[in-house]
Structure formats: structure tokens, C-alpha cells
Amino acid sequence: MTNARAIAGCVVAVGIGSWIALSAATTPRFYADDPIGRELDTEDASRVVAHDVSRAWAMVESQFDAPGDPTPNVRARNVSTIDEVPDSSWFTNRMSPRPSVLPELTTSMLHTGPADGQWVIVASKSDGTSPGFTIEDPRGETWFLKLDVLDHPEMASGAEVVASRLLRILGYHVPDNHVAHLHPERIVIGPSAMYTPFLAKPRSMRRDDVARLLRGAAREPDGGYRVLASRALPGRPVGGFRFCGTRSDDPNDVVPHEHRRELRGLGVFAAWINFVDARGDNTLDTVIADNGRQVVRHHLLDFGSTFGSGAVTERAYWEGHAHAFDSTGALFRNMAAFGFIVPAFRDVPVFEHPALGRLPAADAAWDPRSWRTRTPNPAFVRMRADDAFWAARKVAAFSDDMLRALVGEGRYSDPQAAAYLSTWLMRRRDAIARTYLPAVNPVVDLQLTDEAGLVFANAAERAGVAPAPAGYEATWMQFDNVTRVTSPIGTTTTRTTTMAPPALPRTAGTYIQVSLKATGAAFEPWHEPVQAWFRRDASTWTLVGFERLP
Numbered sequence: 001m002t003n004a005r006a007i008a009g010c011v012v013a014v015g016i017g018s019w020i021a022l023s024a025a026t027t028p029r030f031y032a033d034d035p036i037g038r039e040l041d042t043e044d045a046s047r048v049v050a051h052d053v054s055r056a057w058a059m060v061e062s063q064f065d066a067p068g069d070p071t072p073n074v075r076a077r078n079v080s081t082i083d084e085v086p087d088s089s090w091f092t093n094r095m096s097p098r099p100s101v102l103p104e105l106t107t108s109m110l111h112t113g114p115a116d117g118q119w120v121i122v123a124s125k126s127d128g129t130s131p132g133f134t135i136e137d138p139r140g141e142t143w144f145l146k147l148d149v150l151d152h153p154e155m156a157s158g159a160e161v162v163a164s165r166l167l168r169i170l171g172y173h174v175p176d177n178h179v180a181h182l183h184p185e186r187i188v189i190g191p192s193a194m195y196t197p198f199l200a201k202p203r204s205m206r207r208d209d210v211a212r213l214l215r216g217a218a219r220e221p222d223g224g225y226r227v228l229a230s231r232a233l234p235g236r237p238v239g240g241f242r243f244c245g246t247r248s249d250d251p252n253d254v255v256p257h258e259h260r261r262e263l264r265g266l267g268v269f270a271a272w273i274n275f276v277d278a279r280g281d282n283t284l285d286t287v288i289a290d291n292g293r294q295v296v297r298h299h300l301l302d303f304g305s306t307f308g309s310g311a312v313t314e315r316a317y318w319e320g321h322a323h324a325f326d327s328t329g330a331l332f333r334n335m336a337a338f339g340f341i342v343p344a345f346r347d348v349p350v351f352e353h354p355a356l357g358r359l360p361a362a363d364a365a366w367d368p369r370s371w372r373t374r375t376p377n378p379a380f381v382r383m384r385a386d387d388a389f390w391a392a393r394k395v396a397a398f399s400d401d402m403l404r405a406l407v408g409e410g411r412y413s414d415p416q417a418a419a420y421l422s423t424w425l426m427r428r429r430d431a432i433a434r435t436y437l438p439a440v441n442p443v444v445d446l447q448l449t450d451e452a453g454l455v456f457a458n459a460a461e462r463a464g465v466a467p468a469p470a471g472y473e474a475t476w477m478q479f480d481n482v483t484r485v486t487s488p489i490g491t492t493t494t495r496t497t498t499m500a501p502p503a504l505p506r507t508a509g510t511y512i513q514v515s516l517k518a519t520g521a522a523f524e525p526w527h528e529p530v531q532a533w534f535r536r537d538a539s540t541w542t543l544v545g546f547e548r549l550p
Contacts, residue, residue: 028481030511030533030544035080039088043251046294048287053240053280068244068258068378075549076261076387081533082546083386089252089290089297091171091262095394113178113229115139122190124205124213131213132227136190142232145182146304147225149312153218154355154417156304156311157228158410162421163273163303165406170269170394171262173299179411180229181222184214226411233299235286241298242280244378250285250296258378265391266300267380268436271371272395272428274360276319277305278373278380305374307421308350308357315358321345324374351424355417362424366431385440385525386549389459392436393444395429396463403429434465438523440548441530442466443516448534448541450506453499454492454514460523470520471495476504479511479533486513493519510536511544 080086087093114137122142123134132146148157157179164177187210195205217225241247244258257263270278282302287294304311310319318324322345349361360366373380404422412418437460447455454474460466473493477486489512490501504512517529533545 026482029484030081030481030535034544035082035084036086037080039078039086039090041089041252041290041293041295044293045250045252045287045296048238048247048249048285048294048296050237051239053242053283066378066381067242068382069256073384074259074382075384076264077259078255079261082543083390083548085171085261085265085390089295090173090260092173094169094171095397113180114141114143118186118188119182120188120190121193121205121210123193124195124209131216133213135187143180144230144232145180146228146230147182147214147217148227150216150218152309152312152314152354152357153220153226154410154412155309155314155357157226158355158412159306159309159357160228160230160303162407162410163275163306165409166273166398167269167300167303169406172266173297174303175233175299175301176231177303178229178231179409180227181220182225182227183223184210184225230301233284233286235288235297238285238287238296240280240283241285242378243380247285247296252295258382260379261387261390263379264383264387265394267377267383268368268388268391268395268432270373270380271368272425272432273303273306274308274315274320274371275303275306276315276372276374277302278377279375307424308352308359310357313357314352317348317350317358318343318345319374320360320371321348323372323376351420353414353417353420355412355414356421359420359424362420362427366428368428368432368435384549385436388436389440389442389548392432393459396433396437396459396465398425398429400426430465433460433463437463438466438525440525441517441528442526443472443518443530446514446516446532446543446546448500448512448514448543450500450539450541453497454516455497456516458518467522468495469518469522469526471518472498473517473519474498475515475529476501477513477515478505479513481511481535506536508536508538512536512541513545 078085078088085091085093114135117138119135119137121133121135125132125134125144125146132144135143135145137143146156146160148154161177161179164174167174189205189207189210193205194202195209196202214225220226242257243263245256247253266278269275278300282300284299284301285296286299288297305315305319308315310316322343349363351359351361353359400422403425404418407418407422407425410418410421412421442458442460443456444459445455445457449455458466458468461468471493472495473491475491476489478489479486489503492498492501512534514532514534515529516532518526521527531545531547532543534541535544
């Protein structure tokens with residue numbers, strides 16, 4: 001009896017295993033709506049509650065633990081079938097291959113700040129790294145104002161504006177930041193405005209409190225004050241997000257943050273602008289209305305620690321070169337050796353200016369792979385070569401003129417400061433392109449047409465950071481979208497584009513897989529093929545799948 005049961009159990013187990021294997025083998029790889037261009041939030045998130053991301057705990061956890069998925073070399077889990085990041089509550093693809101789009105974006109973001117006239121203070125900020133106010137302008141819009149410190153009258157406000165402009169164009173949700181001018185005589189204290197004196201309880205704000213907050217700020221010749229004006233974000237604030245795991249009270253937050261490509265790729269963008277403080281307490285989630293339901297939108301904010309700025313003082317020498325605990329260890333080793341051991345970061349030349357802080361010199365030899373945040377970022381740590389390539393393509397798309405225009409929004413009074421920051425961004429842009437674009441097979445923009453065959457470009461060659469290979473080899477296969485079985489069609493070679501084999505089927509609904517690699521290339525990764533899948537529609541081919549790294 002026992003043997004009979006055992007045999008029956010084995011038969012059932014084998015049957016279930018066979019059914020699972022058969023089901024997997026008959027699951028389509030591509031569906032009719034592929035590639036998906038937007039990641040939809042389908043669930044209502046109105047029950048999300050506010051919480052804070054602890055800066056102290058995040059520093060300790062990231063330095064002495066490895067938060068997030070421990071599995072190494074995991075492909076980003078939120079990419080579409082063509083290996084791109086869909087639009088979402090995290091990211092919006094504002095850039096486009098169309099050459100005019102980036103200049104248009106640059107121009108469209110040169111908005112004005114708070115409306116002129118009487119500003120009503122509704123709250124004050126007397127703690128934190130810099131004092132400030134919350135005001136309503138004559139249009140009834142709410143703005144958060146931050147004051148520059150006396151020794152660096154343009155540094156933090158300029159850094160915030162330029163960094164947020166760049167990140168907005170790149171695709172992130174960020175505050176609408178502007179350089180504005182505060183005139184004390186035009187300020188009115190609102191009836192509900194509160195002020196918290198040092199070691200005292202909050203009380204109603206008085207006129208002398210305004211003077212006290214302005215005392216440490218740099219005053220301009222006209223008697224006013226330069227301020228950073230940040231428009232209040234839409235929606236109900238519910239705290240920041242971590243760069244690993246998911247938010248348990250948000251039903252739409254299902255991809256671990258360390259596996260989102262836009263958060264991994266942010267590591268490249270952060271290195272470009274020296275955003276050393278990229279961590280959870282410099283983010284903010286808000287609940288907004290979207291298509292009849294409440295959803296969470298995810299924002300980056302607080303860019304006072306970018307470029308050469310440390311918010312209230314210039315950037316420390318170690319920042320951008322080492323994590324905080326690593327730099328502390330180097331300091332103690334130097335003390336123990338009576339100053340004879342000099343940390344490597346102290347040998348890096350710097351450019352110092354009151355409006356820019358302390359920038360590492362715009363050295364053409366800079367390696368973005370050596371750049372570090374103040375504390376380890378779980379998403380940055382898990383960035384793969386394909387994530388970095390995705391980000392580097394976007395960085396390389398910024399022209400010199402566009403960077404000058406964006407730096408101009410920092411409203412630096414010294415042309416030398418603006419010119420240096422522009423050049424600094426250009427050189428770091430070029431270093432990022434040199435480092436990450438040739439590191440994988442850089443084939444991009446694939447199209448298949450009956451007239452021209454397979455058309456594509458080489459992102460590294462286009463950016464001017466690598467020579468063209470001797471040629472390319474394309475292996476063509478018919479692909480069964482249900483069983484995922486391929487049937488060989490033929491191989492073609494070319495120097496630029498390649499015609500399709502004569503036997504290529506063109507029946508509607510047909511799927512073609514093309515394996516494309518470079519030949520005679522100076523970079524070994526180019527010899528590893530990328531995989532592309534095309535679906536035949538009525539009379540055209542549509543790219544429905546792309547894989548750069550498995």
C-alpha cells in the first residue's frame with residue numbers, strides 16, 4: 001500500500017512538473033501591447049501614511065550592512081521589452097532622439113519664480129542647514145525660500161537650480177526651483193506663521209524674528225536678499241523613499257528600488273553633478289490624483305550638496321572621493337602617522353570660488369567609476385553595465401550650448417564662475433561617455449524596413465568616444481513567440497546597415513530575432529551580440545524586444 005502511494009505521488013509530481021514546464025514553454029514572450037511605454041499605477045494608494053526616512057539609520061545601515069537584494073548582477077526589473085525605462089510615477093522620458101527636443105526642453109524650463117509683489121510668510125524654518133521661509137505669492141502659490149549664507153552668497157541657490165534643471169530634463173520628478181529676490185519691506189507675516197526660538201517652544205512669528213533669520217544671509221546692493229525659491233510640490237507629502245526594498249503601504253510599489261534602472265542610473269547622473277548627498281532623506285513622496293485614483297509620485301530634492309557646494313560651506317575635500325566612514329578612517333591613519341600619510345583625495349587639484357564652493361578640478365582624466373556618495377547607496381551599488389550605458393547616453397546628449405544655458409539659470413554674478421562650471425560639466429560629460437558607452441555592445445536605434453533592411457547606430461561612435469569597428473555581423477532567425485523556438489534564416493555582414501536575407505518571411509504576425517555583433521572592434525564587449533526581436537505588422541516591422549546584457 002505504501003509503495004502504491006509513493007508511486008502515485010511520483011506520477012502526480014511528474015505530471016505537475018511537466019504541466020509547469022509545458023506552461024512556461026507556451027507562454028508568449030511578447031504581447032500585443034509590447035513594448036510598454038508607461039508603467040501604470042492600477043491600485044488606489046489613498047491609505048499611504050506619512051513617515052520619515054531616518055538619515056542616521058540609513059548611514060549606519062548602508063555602511064555596515066548591505067541592504068536590499070543580495071543576489072549579484074541582477075538585471076533591472078522595471079525595463080520594458082526593448083530595454084528602456086517606461087514613464088511612471090518615478091520617471092518621465094523627457095529626452096528624445098529628435099535633435100531639437102533637448103534645446104526645446106532647456107528653453108521651456110526657464111520659468112519665472114514667485115510673482116512680484118507682497119509675499120506672505122506662512123511658516124519659518126529656523127533649524128536645519130540653512131534658515132528660510134514658506135511664503136504665498138500674490139498668485140496664491142506656495143514657495144519654500146532658502147537663504148544663501150554670508151560667505152557663499154550664490155553657492156547653494158545656484159547649485160540647487162542648475163542641478164534640478166538637469167535632473168528634470170533627464171527625467172526625474174524634482175521641485176521647480178528658481179533664483180529669486182526677497183525684499184524685506186514687501187514681506188507680511190501671516191496670522192498663522194510660527195517661529196521656534198533656540199531651545200524654546202514655538203510661538204507666533206514677530207517682525208524681529210524675520211530680521212534674525214536674515215542676519216546671517218548675504219545682502220545684495222539693493223537691500224534685498226538672493227534666495228532659492230522652490231515651488232511646493234503637488235499632492236499630500238508622505239515622507240521619502242529608500243533606495244532599496246519597497247514601500248509596504250503603497251500597493252503600486254512592487255519593484256525593489258535597488259532594481260529600478262532609473263535609480264541605478266541616477267548613480268551616473270549623481271557622479272556627473274557631484275550629488276554626494278543622494279540618499280533617502282533627500283527624497284519626497286506625495287499622494288496625487290491620477291485617472292480617478294490616488295497614487296504616489298516619487299521626487300528627488302535638496303540639491304544644495306552638488307558641484308562644489310556643501311549647502312552652507314564649500315564641499316569637503318573627501319566628498320565625491322570616499323564614503324564618510326572611509327574618509328574618517330583615512331583621517332585617523334594620517335593622525336597616527338603624524339601627518340605623513342596623505343589621503344589620495346587631498347592630491348586632487350581643486351577650483352575654489354565663493355559662488356561655486358570647492359570643485360574638483362575639471363580634469364580630463366577623471367574616472368566616474370571612482371566617484372562616491374557620502375554613504376553607500378544600495379541602488380548605485382547594484383548598477384550594471386547596461387544601466388550605466390542607459391544613463392551615459394542621456395548625459396552625452398547634452399550639447400555645450402545647452403549646458404551653458406542651464407548654468408546661466410544659476411544667475412552667477414561672476415562670468416568666470418559660470419564659465420568654469422559649464423566647462424566642468426562638459427569635461428565630466430565626456431568622461432562619462434568615454435567610460436560607459438564602449439563598455440558594452442553600443443548598438444542602438446535599431447529599425448527594420450523592407451527598403452533599407454536593418455538600420456542601426458553605434459552610440460559610442462556617435463558620441464565621438466570610440467572608432468567604428470571593421471564591420472557588423474547579423475544572424476537572422478525566425479522566432480516562435482509561443483514556444484520561443486528559433487529557426488535559422490541566414491547571416492549577413494555589413495559596415496553600417498545590412499540588408500535582410502532574401503528568405504526573410506513577411507507574413508503578418510511573424511517574429512524575427514536578430515543577433516547583432518561587431519567584428520574587428522577595439523573593444524571586446526562589442527563582440528558579444530545584442531538580441532533584437534521584430535514583429536511583422538500589416539506592412540511594417542516593429543521592434544518589440546531588445547536585450548543588451550542577459
